[in-house]
Amino acid sequence: MQAPFLFKAISADLIAAFAREGEHIGPASVSEIIVTAFGFWTAKLAREYETPFIVVAVPTTHPELPAHLHLRWVIERIKKLLKVDEWKAQKLASITLDLVRKFGLRIDMHSVLFDEHLEHSRTKILKALHDPDFPPAQASVAIGAGVLPWPETSLAARLELIGQDLNFAEVVSRDTTYLWNRPPRDLREVDSVYLDRVDMRDNKPFSAELGLGFSLVKPYAGVGRKPSQNYQLFAPILHYRATPNKWRTSGIVSTTYYETDRVARGGHSLADMIGAPLMSLPRVHVCPACMAVFAPRIAPHRCKESGPHALHLVEILQTRFDTGHTVFTAKEMLADARPPRGRSGDTVTQEALEEFLHAYRGSLALRAFEGTWKLMHKPAIKLKASATPEASAPHAGA
Ligand SMILES: [Zn+2]
Structure with missing residues (x-):
């Protein structure tokens, strides 16, 4: 966990801010105050849970409310640690919360929900984040609090969810498609895969959105361009509606990544961001028997026996x-x-x-x-029991 490194940077700022208020504290106390803002009793507990702290720039395309921080608990913790009165503790707590938000320190909720290695502590982290005095603003926190149902968590199951969305199985069947798990958060074309919000009305979830944490990539040749210069990027999201109390994908958005133009303007190629050629990513297939969308490298596909071929x-x-x-x-x-x-x-x-x-x-x-x-038209889906090895894909990436 990169928390010690992140905490070191924010700690220095917080120590300086407290000193300006005439309060002198050490790094250990600062860590305790910071984790309290996220609802943890102690920094030791946050470490034990392997809490995935990250620093995220404030998103521009999907402005969202800052994640809820536990103001009351921070005030109490400061009073205890610094032996100051209520008024002073309130002031220091508000300085702390402002700094945490300005710094962009938060918990990687998609990692908490979906990463296999956090399965043991998933519910504990979500429980810490939930403040019983406030309705949850994040879908993940609402899930942990039992207010929203759990979505599928494994990558293979999340991938399968999108097969029934619009004509997505057809889209995947027609061209080579790759699965890009955890694309960079600052890649705005797909930043909605990290959406995490819930709209509570009368103490009940009215609607919610949760990005699935992965993107799909299709090399795409635009007019006058060679393949692999442009890419179609898909950002699948789960939507929740109170009736029928279910998560489902709908209206998967796709955008084009004009790689040549972006690189010319000092941007990154996809391969740079992936850290490997595009074709090294897992290929996505459509099962010719049941039409499920799957990636053999993520999990072998098990066909459902009942239903038409x-x-x-x-x-x-x-x-x-x-x-x-x-x-x-x-x-x-x-x-x-x-x-x-x-x-x-x-x-x-x-x-x-x-x-x-x-x-x-x-x-x-x-x-x-x-x-x-x-x-409405002739079905264009291309179902073939394909034996094409992944390495012979026509698009070799960058
Ligand atoms: Zn199948």
């Missing part, structure tokens, strides 16, 4: 489009001479077919109209 279903839909049979019901599909078949060659129930068409309607180019399905 996606590759077969897409062929049927493409034929329907070519022959002008674009409006139909699931029941009619199953009554066809060539009905969709199940993943293990068995028959598919109407319920399973409906469920699948609904889940992947975006990628299958379908729209629902009063109990019928309509093909």
Whole structure:
């Protein structure tokens, strides 16, 4: 944990600020006061939990409220440590909180929620951060307080979540796509993957947003440019709505990173930021049987057995489009001479077919109209049991 280094820098400022108020304290006491601002009883406890402290510049594109700090606790701790009266303690506490905010010191909540090595202390850190006297402002803190449901935490499960968003499975199936876990926070094209906020109304969560902590990258050739000069970056976010009390992804935003232009203006290439060529990142695939989005290098894909075989279903839909049979019901599909078949060659129930068409309607180019399905265009998803080794990808990065 880099905390001792971060604390050293902010401690010097805080010691100087306290000295201006006529109070002299040492680094050990300063550490105790700082961790109290985040809700920890002692600095030792914060260390034991491996609390991931970071320094973050105030975001410009997604202005957010500063993370809640425990003012009352800091006042009490200062009174105890410095033997000063309430008035003086209040003044010193407000100096402390201002400095912590100005410095940008905070806890890396995405690391707390999602990093495997913090699994043992995840709930303890979140519990410390929650101030029972205030409604949570961060989704992560609300999750720890039991106000919001837990989202999927493993990277593989978070990646799978996005497959049903819009036409995302189709997008991934068409071109080489890479998974970039934990992109830099100051990369504004994808800084929303670190969103962490909740809107509380009447003591209940009304809505919340939580970035998934990873980005997807597609080498993209713009007009007059070679591939690998521009990249399409996707920033997936979870949205929470009180009804039906669930997290889900919706409307994944993508932006273009004009690498040549950025480098020419003194910016970084993606490879610089990744610290390795782009193609060294895990490749993302779409399962030709169940259409789940997965990255074999993160976790092997386990296909769900029930449901229609996606590759077969897409062929049927493409034929329907070519022959002008674009409006139909699931029941009619199953009554066809060539009905969709199940993943293990068995028959598919109407319920399973409906469920699948609904889940992947975006990628299958379908729209629902009063109990019928309509093909909006020919499905463009490219499902192939691809054996292409990752190293032979056409885009070699920078
Ligand atoms: Zn599958």
